[in-house]
Amino acid sequence: MPKPIVSLQDYLYELPDDRIARFPLPQRDQSKLLVFRNETINHDTFSNLITHLPAASTLFFNNTRVIPARLHFKKQTGATIEIFLLNPVTPSHLVQQAMVATGTCRWHCTIGNLKRWPDNTLLHFLHAEFELEARLVNRAEGIVEFTWNSSHTFAELVSLCGDVPLPPYLNRPVQPADKETYQTLYSRHDGAVAAPTAGLHFTQAVLNQLEQAGIKKEFLTLHVSAGTFLPIKTQNALEHTMHQEQLVVSRANVEAMLTNTLSVAVGTTSVRTLESVYWFGVKLKTNPQAEFHISQHDAYTLPQEITRHEALQQVLACMERNQTDTVAGETAIYIVPGYRFRVVDALITNFHQPASTLILLVASFVGTHWQKIYEEALSNNYRFLSYGDSSLLFRK
Numbered sequence: 414m415p416k417p418i419v420s421l422q423d424y425l426y427e428l429p430d431d432r433i434a435r436f437p438l439p440q441r442d443q444s445k446l447l448v449f450r451n452e453t454i455n456h457d458t459f460s461n462l463i464t465h466l467p468a469a470s471t472l473f474f475n476n477t478r479v480i481p482a483r484l485h486f487k488k489q490t491g492a493t494i495e496i497f498l499l500n501p502v503t504p505s506h507l508v509q510q511a512m513v514a515t516g517t518c519r520w521h522c523t524i525g526n527l528k529r530w531p532d533n534t535l536l537h538f539l540h541a542e543f544e545l546e547a548r549l550v551n552r553a554e555g556i557v558e559f560t561w562n563s564s565h566t567f568a569e570l571v572s573l574c575g576d577v578p579l580p581p582y583l584n585r586p587v588q589p590a591d592k593e594t595y596q597t598l599y600s601r602h603d604g605a606v607a608a609p610t611a612g613l614h615f616t617q618a619v620l621n622q623l624e625q626a627g628i629k630k631e632f633l634t635l636h637v638s639a640g641t642f643l644p645i646k647t648q649n650a651l652e653h654t655m656h657q658e659q660l661v662v663s664r665a666n667v668e669a670m671l672t673n674t675l676s677v678a679v680g681t682t683s684v685r686t687l688e689s690v691y692w693f694g695v696k697l698k699t700n701p702q703a704e705f706h707i708s709q710h711d712a713y714t715l716p717q718e719i720t721r722h723e724a725l726q727q728v729l730a731c732m733e734r735n736q737t738d739t740v741a742g743e744t745a746i747y748i749v750p751g752y753r754f755r756v757v758d759a760l761i762t763n764f765h766q767p768a769s770t771l772i773l774l775v776a777s778f779v780g781t782h783w784q785k786i787y788e789e790a791l792s793n794n795y796r797f798l799s800y801g802d803s804s805l806l807f808r809k
Contacts, residue, residue, distance in 0.1 A: 705742025
């Protein structure tokens with residue numbers, strides 16, 4: 414159980430502006446790699462990751478694909494309206510289904526320069542292959558209806574006219590190269606508005622090394638939402654409202670979680686997915702009809718004694734009953750100090766913002782050692798945040 418109070422002040426550290434990596438390195442796997450194991454820190458290069466992983470390991474990758482979620486519409490007056498896609502409303506609230514919509518769809522959005530967009534006014538985006546129109550359906554909730562006059566799917570359409578949603582802390586214009594560099598090599602399913610950045614370091618050479626060493630790879634999906642950048646505004650971090658994200662896991666993913674290999678999460682989004690699957694199994698244990706929806710409180714209020722094996726067998730049984738090889742759900746799991754990890758043994762992750770939900774997750778994973786890890790990274794000139802360097806952390 415978490416403490417009654419998790420003071421945000423305890424998770425602050427000084428991050429100089431010049432330590433924020435504004436651009437990626439020319440070669441993905443040449444980033445630095447900090448390795449924390451048995452309370453000891455070592456420094457290496459990411460291309461040598463294989464030398465730090467036990468042979469009996471399974472790496473869980475998040476294969477979500479970042480969509481160019483920033484759409485810019487120019488009014489006849491010259492004013493620019495920016496529409497940032499958040500969550501689909503129709504034809505489905507499921508991201509992967511909404512991205513293959515044709516003709517029309519509605520999304521919940523944040524809108525820049527909203528006051529310059531009167532009700533009942535259509536915005537137009539003219540492209541050589543189509544015309545895209547946007548209509549504000551609900552100003553208070555930011556619901557926008559898009560219609561277009563071509564056979565393009567919505568995913569194809571935004572790839573042609575949208576901009577990459579770079580994190581706000583990069584504080585720079587989008588570059589053409591960002592469409593490639595802010596995407597993992599193995600990204601597959603459109604729907605994220607932020608990259609699972611731990612995966613940005615993987616090159617084909619590193620993936621091949623894993624293959625040759627017999628280290629297992631599993632690909633699951635969590636569509637990273639804009640909520641990942643929301644700051645915690647309460648001094649007691651437990652009062653923060655955690656963002657919700659959609660995820661999809663396969664039968665093969667769950668079966669891999671049941672093996673006796675070391676479970677290595679590539680990124681905090683993979684951690685959230687793997688741990689959420691366990692809690693879904695706990696819910697199914699008491700209610701076989703339970704929906705895959707994990708609230709931010711579930712990990713602390715649901716029964717605590719159910720084993721990983723029991724919980725994951727419940728998830729497999731659910732798939733069997735529903736005659737499906739995948740299960741989709743939503744999670745707002747909130748991992749804070751005091752959380753007991755049920756699935757993840759090791760974590761590959763970048764270096765995160767002070768006093769963020771991601772720092773809380775790292776502190777939950779390695780305990781108070783997080784401070785020493787970050788001090789070491791700063792004193793050894795590591796690059797921080799999305800385009801920064803990496804770490805491999807073994808659980809306390």
